[in-house]
Amino acid sequence: VIGSVRSDNLENASSQLGMFGINAEHVQLSDDLAKLMKADAVIDFTQPAFTLDLAKRAAKKKVPFISGTTGLSPEQFNELREHAKHIPIVWSANMSVGVNLLMTLVEKAAAALDDRYDIEIVEMHHRHKVDAPSGTALALGLAAAEGRQIKFTENAVLSREGVTGPRQKGTIGFATLRGGQVIGDHTVMFAGEHDRIELTHKSQGRDIYAQGAIQAALWAQKQPAGFYSMKDVLG
Secondary structure, eight states, rough: OOEOOOOOGGGHHHHHHHTTTTOGGEEEESSSSHHHSSSSOOOOOOHHHHHHHHHHHHHHHHHOOEEEOOOOOOOHHHHHHHTTTSSSSEEOOOOHHHHHHHHHHHHHHHSSTTTSSEEEEEEETTTTTOOOOOHHHHEEEEEEEEHOOHHHHHEEEOOSSSSSOOTTOEEEEEEEEOOTTOOOEEEEEOOOOOOOEEEEEEOOOOOHHHHHHHHHHHHHHOOOEEEEOHHHHHH
């Protein structure tokens, strides 16, 4: 295991690892990104610009790249896909097995229920989260759009304010909540005239993301270069 941390935090890294029951003697702590590329895979949960820098380095060294970074622009996604021509890259807005199961259920529900059922997605995260709606919420919206066989970009309503008028039929609405230390709650509602179906996932710990990322890293070892998702990892 090679641990790469911020240079201004290197001195505290050993004690931080100890908090998680990790023996720092078994981890190569360094702020040198070149050392990170000696690993069997790089697992990245950072920010878009840094993610692309890491992916570029990984592609050059032929190291599989696993990323759960959200907030990438369309141009940044295109750049990430370019690197996937050289190495296997697994990207997912959420590495949790449970959330990826939720995405599948949402797609199936959206396909089964026509546009007489309005789709609304509500998400809540801790006060420190910087992007909204969350990457997971957007991924759930994409799953719903795929189920309905409609274009997400033309039907997504990411926020509402002021006099918005009646809800347009067939749109996918979003509501964003921020506060406290909430790890991640997501609910997809299918609201009809006489009933409402809700599909919900609530994260109770961050271990689920680490477990999914490690599962993806192991899976990627046997894959050719390409751009993959957790759907591919989970079969």
